Amino acid sequence: MIIGVPKEIKNNENRIALTPAGAAELTKRGHTVYVQSGGGNGSGFSDEDYRAIGVNMLPTLEEVYDVAEMIIKVKEPIEPEYKLIKKGQILYTYFHFASSEVLTHAMIENGSVCLAYETVELDDHSLPLLIPMSEVAGRMSIQEGAKYLEKTYGGYGVLLGGVAGVLPAKVLILGGGIVGTEAAKMAAGLGADVTIMDISLKRLRYLDDIMPANVKTMMSNDYNIREMVTTHDVIVGAVLIPGAKAPHLVTRDMLKTMRAGTVLIDVAVDQGGCFETTKATTHTDPVFIIDDVIHYCVANMPGAVPHTSTIALTNATLPYAIEIAEKGWKKACADSIPLRKGLNVVDGKVVYKSVADAFGLSYTKVETVL
Numbered sequence: 038m039i040i041g042v043p044k045e046i047k048n049n050e051n052r053i054a055l056t057p058a059g060a061a062e063l064t065k066r067g068h069t070v071y072v073q074s075g076g077g078n079g080s081g082f083s084d085e086d087y088r089a090i091g092v093n094m095l096p097t098l099e100e101v102y103d104v105a106e107m108i109i110k111v112k113e114p115i116e117p118e119y120k121l122i123k124k125g126q127i128l129y130t131y132f133h134f135a136s137s138e139v140l141t142h143a144m145i146e147n148g149s150v151c152l153a154y155e156t157v158e159l160d161d162h163s164l165p166l167l168i169p170m171s172e173v174a175g176r177m178s179i180q181e182g183a184k185y186l187e188k189t190y191g192g193y194g195v196l197l198g199g200v201a202g203v204l205p206a207k208v209l210i211l212g213g214g215i216v217g218t219e220a221a222k223m224a225a226g227l228g229a230d231v232t233i234m235d236i237s238l239k240r241l242r243y244l245d246d247i248m249p250a251n252v253k254t255m256m257s258n259d260y261n262i263r264e265m266v267t268t269h270d271v272i273v274g275a276v277l278i279p280g281a282k283a284p285h286l287v288t289r290d291m292l293k294t295m296r297a298g299t300v301l302i303d304v305a306v307d308q309g310g311c312f313e314t315t316k317a318t319t320h321t322d323p324v325f326i327i328d329d330v331i332h333y334c335v336a337n338m339p340g341a342v343p344h345t346s347t348i349a350l351t352n353a354t355l356p357y358a359i360e361i362a363e364k365g366w367k368k369a370c371a372d373s374i375p376l377r378k379g380l381n382v383v384d385g386k387v388v389y390k391s392v393a394d395a396f397g398l399s400y401t402k403v404e405t406v407l
């Protein structure tokens with residue numbers, strides 16, 4: 038198959054969809070890979086790195102779209118790319134269709150085959166192509182928390198791990214899923230005193246079993262949260278209720294009960310955030326302060342570490358990309374239920390129910406297009 042990897046043109050997106058190692062796996066199997074020149078620079082991969090493993094570099098976005106049977110990307114196509122997409126062309130990328138009617142209509146009209154990373158789903162309902170970015174954001178939340186605890190960044194001036202004779206900082210993590218678990222591991226590794234809260238007792242039991250002794254678990258409810266926020270230095274918001282807005286677990290009135298210089302990191306900002314005072318921020322202006330409490334609410338945290346994020350993303354997406362390249366999208370999706378769930382729009386038909394429902398469009402069962 039002929040595969041094209043364009044340079045991402047969305048603002049501040051430095052990732053690329055395929056590392057040289059990932060591209061090598063495809064070329065080794067006899068597929069032809071075209072990467073747009075300079076596309077890997079933001080992630081630390083040069084044109085030379087790609088050329089060295091037999092990838093063809095193309096100078097323009099137009100040429101990549103023109104030559105490829107399958108386009109592998111990171112972010113959803115944006116307006117200048119719409120006209121470049123051809124009927125029958127496979128687009129394998131994050132789409133988040135339900136958040137953009139314009140994008141949904143554009144993909145219906147061009148007749149492409151849209152395989153969305155975010156809806157590829159395993160039997161246990163986990164989302165294997167979203168997990169790597171949650172892992173990155175979870176680990177990064179503690180790095181950011183430690184930074185903003187420093188006095189020069191407006192924090193209380195506490196070292197996360199303390200030192201001999203001085204107690205460590207206290208870290209509270211709301212939600213013990215992927216983000217919360219990765220955050221807890223990092224905070225614990227740095228020596229902080231960590232508490233994870235979740236509403237799932239089953240999850241808390243599991244975390245209690247596997248976490249080191251400086252991580253405790255506690256049931257998440259308003260009473261407990263109200264008490265805990267008064268004594269913690271960093272509070273990480275990591276809850277998710279699938280398909281719904283995040284609940285506001287930390288309310289505006291609780292800020293007054295916190296110590297000045299407390300740091301809130303709302304990773305769940307992309308679902309509306311779990312702090313009432315959350316509003317999305319960017320890497321260029323990541324924090325704001327309310328009632329002397331620092332809020333970090335960056336909606337695309339993995340974007341700050343594109344080298345790590347690009348490799349983590351390729352590790353997860355590549356096995357499916359190989360299946361599609363080897364078998365063609367129809368047979369690959371017929372053979373794999375998880376991959377089939379990634380199909381959202383095919384040849385003008387919406388084949389993912391919640392996308393059709395989001396915009397009142399007619400829904401076609403995915404089986405009928407295979």
Ligand SMILES: NC(=O)c1ccc[n+]([C@@H]2O[C@H](COP(=O)([O-])OP(=O)(O)OC[C@H]3O[C@@H](n4cnc5c(N)ncnc54)[C@H](O)[C@@H]3O)[C@@H](O)[C@H]2O)c1
Pocket residue numbers: 168170171172174211212213214215216217234235236237240257275276277278283284286303304305306307308335336337338339
């Ligand atoms: N900002 C970013 O850059 C970024 C990056 C990746 C993920 N995220 C977001 O982070 C959030 C968490 O993602 P995840 O992959 O860890 O999800 P997950 O499904 O693995 O975990 C969510 C956890 O929240 C728990 N939960 C639900 N309601 C709760 C409540 N009231 N109190 C405490 N816990 C509760 C669930 O039981 C679950 O264990 C999502 O909103 C995701 O979109 C943001």
